[in-house]
Amino acid sequence: MTQAKDRVRLWLxxxxxxxxIESDLRENLRRDHNTTLPRFDVMSALSRHPDGLKMSQLSGVLRVSNGNVTGIADRLSDEGLVERVAVPGDRRAIVLRLTAAGMSEFETQAQAHENWINERLSGVSPEEARAMAARLQAFAExxxxxxxxxxHAQ
Structure with missing residues (x-):
């Protein structure tokens, strides 16, 4: 019984x-960049795919519904940070990708994000960070x- 309690305690x-940390990130993004964490996440995903992503692909990368992404994409597009590009041969499909302004804005936000995380986790040595990250990755896999x-068994 104690093993289960230890694991529940770890989870909590x-x-x-x-x-x-997430609460701090949300506040910092709002205060310093007038944006939200979901907008940052969309821009981050698009920054890793310079050719763009279809809405369904973007939703899959972010593990959220298409509906969650649509409103964010609309606002980012209205602000000139994201562009919609038609997919040749599929008139219903649209690819989203960052504009040059979007990439520039994301790079600024990403650097601030990295600085915040670095500061927040400053009590963790680089070696500890690598070991913890590896352990969590192994656990996730x-x-x-x-x-x-x-x-498959079901």
Whole structure:
């Protein structure tokens, strides 16, 4: 029974840390860049795909519904940060990609984001950060494999 309680305690501590950092990020983005974390996430995803992403691909990358992304994409487009490009041969499909202004704005926000995280986690050495990240990645991969096995068994 104690192993289960230890794991629940770990989960609650992880959640508390993540929620605290996320809350700070939301506030910093709002205060310093007049933006939101979901907008930052959309721009971040698009920055990693210079040729753009279809809305369904973007939703998949962000693991949210198309409806969640549509409103954000509309506002980013209205502001000239994202452009919609028709997909040749598929008149219903649209690819979203950052404009030059969008890439410039994202780079500014991303640098601020990196600085905030670096400051917030300054008590963690680079070696500890790498070890923790590797452990969490291994856990995520094992968890995903386990989930896929459960899905196939059903």
């Amino acid at each position: 501590r992880l959640l508390k840390v993540v929620r605290g 094992a968890s995903e494999s386990s989930k896929k096995e459960d899905d």
